[in-house]
Amino acid sequence: xxxxxxxxxxxxxxxxxxxxxxxxxxxxxxxxxxxxxxxxxxxxxxxxxxxxxxxxxxxxxxxxxxxxxxxxxxxxxxxxxxxxxxxxxxxxxxxxxxxxxxxxxxxxxxxxxxxxxxxxxxxxxxxxxxxxxxxxxxxxxxxxxxxxxxxxxxxxxxxxxxxxxxxxxxxxxxxxxxxxxxxxxxxxxxxxxxxxxxxxxxxxxxxxxxxxxxxxxxxxxxxxxxxxxxxxxxxxxxxxxxxxxxxxxxxxxxxxxxxxxxxxxxxxxxxxxxxxxxxxxxxxxxxxxxxxxxxxxxxxxxxxxxxxxxxxxxxxxxxxxxxxxxxxxxxxxxxxxxxxxxxxxxxxxxxxxxxxxxxxxxxxxxxxxxxxxxxxxxxxxxxxxxxxxxxxxxxxxxxxxxxxxxxxxxxxxxxxxxxxxxxxxxxxxxxxxxxxxxxxxxxxxxxxxxxxxxxxxxxxxxxxxxxxxxxxxxxxxxxxxxxxxxxxxxxxxxxxxxxxxxxxxxxxxxxxxxxxxxxxxxxxxxxxxxxxxxxxxxxxxxxxxxxxxxxxxx
Numbered sequence: 278x279x280x281x282x283x284x285x286x287x288x289x290x291x292x293x294x295x296x297x298x299x300x301x302x303x304x305x306x307x308x309x310x311x312x313x314x315x316x317x318x319x320x321x322x323x324x325x326x327x328x329x330x331x332x333x334x335x336x337x338x339x340x341x342x343x344x345x346x347x348x349x350x351x352x353x354x355x356x357x358x359x360x361x362x363x364x365x366x367x368x369x370x371x372x373x374x375x376x377x378x379x380x381x382x383x384x385x386x387x388x389x390x391x392x393x394x395x396x397x398x399x400x401x402x403x404x405x406x407x408x409x410x411x412x413x414x415x416x417x418x419x420x421x422x423x424x425x426x427x428x429x430x431x432x433x434x435x436x437x438x439x440x441x442x443x444x445x446x447x448x449x450x451x452x453x454x455x456x457x458x459x460x461x462x463x464x465x466x467x468x469x470x471x472x473x474x475x476x477x478x479x480x481x482x483x484x485x486x487x488x489x490x491x492x493x494x495x496x497x498x499x500x501x502x503x504x505x506x507x508x509x510x511x512x513x514x515x516x517x518x519x520x521x522x523x524x525x526x527x528x529x530x531x532x533x534x535x536x537x538x539x540x541x542x543x544x545x546x547x548x549x550x551x552x553x554x555x556x557x558x559x560x561x562x563x564x565x566x567x568x569x570x571x572x573x574x575x576x577x578x579x580x581x582x583x584x585x586x587x588x589x590x591x592x593x594x595x596x597x598x599x600x601x602x603x604x605x606x607x608x609x610x611x612x613x614x615x616x617x618x619x620x621x622x623x624x625x626x627x628x629x630x631x632x633x634x635x636x637x638x639x640x641x642x643x644x645x646x647x648x649x650x651x652x653x654x655x656x657x658x659x660x661x662x663x664x665x666x667x668x669x670x671x672x673x674x675x676x677x678x679x680x681x682x683x684x685x686x687x688x689x690x691x692x693x694x695x696x697x698x699x700x701x702x703x704x705x706x707x708x709x710x711x712x713x714x715x716x717x718x719x720x721x722x723x724x725x726x727x728x729x730x731x732x733x734x735x736x737x738x739x740x741x742x743x744x745x746x747x748x749x750x751x752x753x754x755x756x757x758x759x760x761x762x763x764x765x766x767x768x769x770x771x772x773x774x775x776x777x778x779x780x781x782x783x784x785x786x787x788x789x790x791x792x793x794x795x796x797x798x799x800x801x802x803x804x805x806x807x808x809x810x811x812x813x814x815x816x817x818x819x820x821x822x823x824x825x826x827x828x829x830x831x
Contacts, residue, residue, distance in 0.1 A: 300641045301807035303714075303800070309635040310796055312788045315685075318347070318627030319788075322600075323619035323781045330618060331604025332509055332577040332654050333369050340600055341578055344651055347630050348582035352637045356581025356648055357670050363579040365653055365664045366512035371571045372398040373505050378566040381411065382538050389531060392504045395485070397525030400510060402572045407522050411563035412482055413439045414535070418550035418557055419447055420472040420484065426458055427553065434557045437480035440523075440564050442532070443472050446492040448551050450726050462698075463728030465819075470658065470731075473524050483523040483564075487532040494727025499775050500526045502606065509657035511664055512574055523568060535560060579661050580651040581670065584636050586806065588644040593671045594805050595648040595743075596632055596798075597662060597734050598625035598682040599655030603775060613777035620769065620779055625682035626651055628795050635799050636806075643806035645677060652734050655683070662734035666741045674827050678704055678812055679745040680802055681735035685791035686750030688765050693720040693751030694794055698730030701739075701820070703812035704746035704801065711800040715793070720751060723763070742824035744812045748798065750790065 321327075321343065328336030345361045355361045374397050378389040389395055399407055418430040420443030428448070447467035449458030458464050465471050469486055476484035488497050503525075527535075536543045539560040549555050580600065586592065602618025617623070633649045648671065652661030669676070694712060696705050699721040709719045722729060730736065735745035752762030773779040805812070811828075814821035 300644065301804060302640065305641070306635040306639050306799065306803065307796055309638040310631055310792050310799070312792055314634065315627050315631050315788055315791060315795070318630050319619065319623050320781050322623035322626055323617045325615050325617070327617075329604035329606075329616040330600060330602045330623075332367065332601055332657070333507075333573070333575050334604055336604060337577065337601070337653075341580060344580045344600060344626070348580065348633070348649070351582070351630065351633050353582030353633055353649065354585060356583040356650070361580055361582055363581055363665065363670065365577045365579060365661055367509050367575060367577050367654065367660065368402060368512045369507045369509055369573040369575065370398070370400060370402060371505075371507040371573075373569040373571075374398070375567045378564060380535065380538065381563040381565070382561060385538060387534075387538070392501055394531045395525060395527040396500050396504050397485070397523050397566070397568065398503055398506075398508060399523050399568055399570055400520040401522060401570065405570055407568040407570060409440075409483070409523060409564055409566050409568075411565055414442055414560045414562045414564055415439050416442045416546070416557055416560055418555050419444050419466070420475055421447060421466045422475055423458075423464075423466050430555070430557055431475075431479050432556075436476070438482045440483040440485060441476045441479070441481045442485050442487065442527070442535070442560070443476070444492075444547070444550060445469070445486050445489055446726065446728075450492055452551070462725035463731070465728075465731050467728050468731045473521065477519050477521050480519070481521055483521050483525075485523075485525050485527050488526045488528055492726065494724065494729075495770060495774065497526070497528055502603065502775055506606065509577070509654050509660060511660050514574075535562060538562060577653040577661065579653055579665055582633060582649045584633075584643060584647045586644050586646040587642040589809075590646050591675055592645045593648055593676045594645055594802050595650055595671070595676060595679045595738070596629055596682070596802060597650045597652060597679055597738070598622060598629040599653070599661065599734055600626045600651045601653050601656055601661070603656055609777045611777075616775070616777055617780045619781040620684050620687060620773065621775070622655070622683050623781070624685040624687065624791065628682050628685050628791065631795055632799055632802070636803070639803075643803070644808075645806045646671075647802065647806055655734055659734055659737055662737035666737040673741050673743055676738075676743050677805055678802075679735055679738035679743050680704070680798055681733055681738075681745060681747045682798065683733040683747070684749065685788075686794055687786040687788065688750065688754065688762065688790060689787035690755040690790045690793060691717075691751035691762065692753040692755055693718050694797060695720050695722050695749040695751055697722050697747045697749055700815060701730075701818045702744040702746070702814050704744055707801045707804060707812065708746065708748070708797060711797050711804075714800075715797060717793075717797070720753070722749060723752060723766075739820045740823070742820055742827065744814055744824070746798075746801065748794065750794065
């Protein structure tokens with residue numbers, strides 16, 4: 278009797294723990310992916326014909342025409358009513374800065390050289406000339422106001438109509454204390470976008486960030502791309518928004534010279550600025566320079582295609598990738614002026630098309646609607662995704678998840694795939710399960726101090742509470758190991774990132790690993806598209822409260 282009862286119990290456990298029948302065939306759609314298909318789109322999008330895919334240029338129209346045509350060829354439905362396009366009202370601000378900047382103290386005067394020593398621009402549109410005449414410089418530590426960390430760099434400081442000099446990253450960087458801010462994992466407070474916004478909120482006339490290669494995650498040459506360039510922003514006419522007269526960066530050697538001229542010890546002050554209770558100070562220096570401003574109001578576009586769900590058509594999974602890059606700019610040492618952006622992000626845009634093709638090939642149509650969103654102006658400040666998040670075609674409370682692609686693996690097959698910002702949402706758990714089934718594993722990002730979680734389009738979805746997954750290529754190469762994987766990643770940043778040299782080169786690219794990663798992201802989204810469950814933010818995520826607030830009122 279006991280043996281029979283025990284056998285029945287075991288059978289009940291096996292049945293109850295077995296996966297429920299689902300319309301999702303795990304292998305369905307995988308055969309659609311191919312290196313050939315991915316390479317075809319990648320080569321086209323990163324070709325010179327597309328002129329670097331810069332919004333407001335001829336290259337944008339060529340890109341939009343291509344993406345709309347490919348959406349139609351794949352068989353996608355228009356994602357914005359009867360259109361594949363979402364209009365994004367924007368403004369182009371072209372700043373021509375004076376070639377030099379003068380720094381005055383009570384006892385001395387010296388001149389800084391634009392581009393070499395500093396880079397500045399403006400977001401203001403209400404004047405053609407901005408004159409900075411003997412503007413006082415205030416050092417405000419990291420330029421952070423973070424009540425949850427009991428941190429306020431502006432406490433007791435009067436920075437109204439003054440120039441604020443601040444450090445890059447946040448106080449947790451290099452502290453080796455994961456409980457202090459987030460340790461070496463950058464918080465949003467460490468990002469330049471936040472620092473400029475906070476300085477404007479404090480009424481500063483300008484905000485200049487001290488550059489550091491390690492703390493920034495990239496060299497000063499990336500900043501130099503902003504010198505006298507056209508920068509894009511959302512068109513916020515009619516809104517009462519204060520903008521600093523000037524924003525920018527200064528090299529660390531120049532910052533040290535400013536401190537020395539002010540009679541302030543650099544090492545001691547920077548060390549103190551990393552500790553609670555630090556008080557900012559005037560450097561008793563005056564900055565003088567000027568900027569000429571030209572503005573152009575225009576429109577850019579997001580591209581949106583969809584596959585309508587068969588059973589839950591009003592619930593949405595959004596795949597996103599940015600189609601834009603930097604266009605035509607400063608020539609490199611070879612005289613090349615086209616910033617093709619092959620890896621960043623022709624690869625991701627090509628991958629989005631491959632994902633759409635795979636979903637459209639499914640024998641059983643997904644239960645939920647799947648959206649394929651190619652956004653504009655990521656390189657200029659995540660503006661395309663920001664506009665979509667603030668003006669959604671599909672409501673946030675009906676959006677199950679966002680899966681974002683910003684660069685695909687060009688180095689061959691990897692054992693791992695990296696989750697950027699690990700510890701944020703249940704989507705990571707989905708990815709772990711799929712990686713295990715594929716004989717791979719999920720790894721945390723190797724350089725969390727660079728703040729990559731805040732540097733691509735998924736962040737705009739996260740800010741409005743939508744769980745977002747962002748992955749990067751792994752470093753554990755199937756044949757050559759981790760050392761090789763780290764080497765090629767460092768080589769990319771040094772030789773190709775935001776340079777004309779970021780071109781598709783079949784002699785050094787191997788897209789086998791890119792296809793592997795796309796298959797994993799496909800499996801995560803496909804599983805979500807057949808489920809009824811809703812992935813959630815983890816308890817420690819700063820985005821959980823936003824999601825809970827509107828989901829609990831559904």
